[in-house]
Amino acid sequence: MKLDSLHALNAERAARRAAVLVTDLDDGSQRLVREIEISTDPLADILSRRLASGKSGLVEAEGRQLFLNVQAPAVRLVLIGAVHISQALCPMAAALDLSVSVIDPRTAFATPERFPEVPLVPLWPDEALAGPLPPLDRYCAVAALTHDPKIDDPGLIAALKAECFYVGALGSRKTHAARVGRLSQAGLSPEQIGRIAAPIGLDIGAVSPAEIAVSILAQIVSTLRVARPHAAKSGVLA
Incomplete structure (x- = not known):
């Protein structure tokens, strides 16, 4: 070279x-x-x-x-919420060589016992993403999994503004409709909000936390590996 x-x-x-x-x-x-x-x-x-x-x-x-x-940069996966789905997702993502971290201010959930060898950030997402964790970028995937708008929404806003290649959120269509209203009030455009995968994951009929984790990870891989047009000015992946 x-x-x-x-x-x-x-x-x-x-x-x-x-x-x-x-x-x-x-x-x-x-x-x-x-x-x-x-x-x-x-x-x-x-x-x-x-x-x-x-x-x-x-x-x-x-x-x-x-x-x-x-x-290409190593892909990072940031999970908002130390929930059962996250517990199942972490080892699966690690098997694919994804760098995984979990954000959750609820220290009763974000414990090393529940997430062995996984970087845990016991802060609110806006604090975590502004400090301990590296900045989000277009080679990051973010999944909001708590069902709590106070925790999920700041992570989603940060992910969309950073143009992460994948942004997903747990919840029903009714839940997502309410989320769209909140994010619109927060100043995000319809195009930005439209990038959220919600309900999260591929539709495989998943019912258990482990099955939902599989559907999320499959959707992340699919989004990552499908070639997309590259914007000449912004360089946006999707």
Whole structure:
């Protein structure tokens, strides 16, 4: 890798932004395509699919052999609520190499005994996301699971403003309708609120906490891995 490409790639890594290093195997030339530039690149479709998969590899384009070195930030999963669903979700997410943390100001629920080896933040979400936890970004998934608007809503607002790639909330359609009203009053746009997966998870008929956890995790993976158009100006994933 050329030194200037390495410096540029390291800058994107440090900022938790994705990039693809394109190497022409015929002549050895290289160029770095930042995520925000993908939509205007001649290889936009190929780069989008590769970035969605998170995998590097060989491709052929216009009769040339190219190696695409995909660099994407590690995905973080932030759970709002130390509930039974969260207990089931944490080990499943860890098995997929997701970095998981749980926020819940209710210290009776957020205990190491209930969440062994899981980072717990016993603060209100707005406090947790402004301090102990790293800032949310577009490589974060946030799931609000408490059913308590005082806890869930601040986490949802922060996630939507940070353009997290996945934002989900537990509750019925009636519950979500009330939530939409609150979030609208909080100043979020219909487009922002429309990004919330609610009721949360894929519709697999889940009934137990573990089954609901499976449906949520499947929806997160589906959202992450489906290639989407990249906005040239904002770089928004979805």
